Amino acid sequence: DAGVIQSPRHEVTEMGQEVTLRCKPISGHDYLFWYRQTMMRGLELLIYFNNNVPIDDSGMPEDRFSAKMPNASFSTLKIQPSEPRDSAVYFCASSSFPNQPQHFGDGTRLSIL
């Protein structure tokens, strides 16, 4: 039973470049979440989807961040243009029902130089 799959695992890029993070949720899970984890701010929810529809994007830091879920098996988080303060570990998680346990991917460690 495959878990949540994220790619790439590591990304190093220069300031100003576009960054695209990818996520494949567990099949059958209707909820998909994007989080960001840093030492200073801990784990922050950026946005979540239900049945491919964005429900709450209040955690998205600014317009440079965007997220899409074109189908039930794929989601992207894009940062354009990227800045050094975007450096963090980005996690994708999915769940079957609201408020129930979430299954996390192993994250993408993003470094913006």
Next chain:
Amino acid sequence: SQQGEEDPQALSIQEGENATMNCSYKTSINNLQWYRQNSGRGLVHLILIRSNEREKHSGRLRVTLDTSKKSSSLLITASRAADTASYFCATAPNTGTASKLTFGTGTRLQVTL
């Protein structure tokens, strides 16, 4: 501020000892969940306790919930080196259709041989 605040921030014990971590939260909840995060990996769900439950067990884990004090504790008995990880509590809101979990700041547990 974070809904869940764990205490202590860090804990170091020897193998075989028990480890207790505490979590406090601010608002009414539907349930409270505990997660483990190994270094460089995603969070893994450990146990969920509903707002009408006071205690729950799973293997070497024991979780208590006191809704009057808005607090929970996680006890790991007979700890092992493999229990070394960060532990997070997460609260599910008791409001309408909200599906967001709010994660605490975590407790770093070090179990030494």
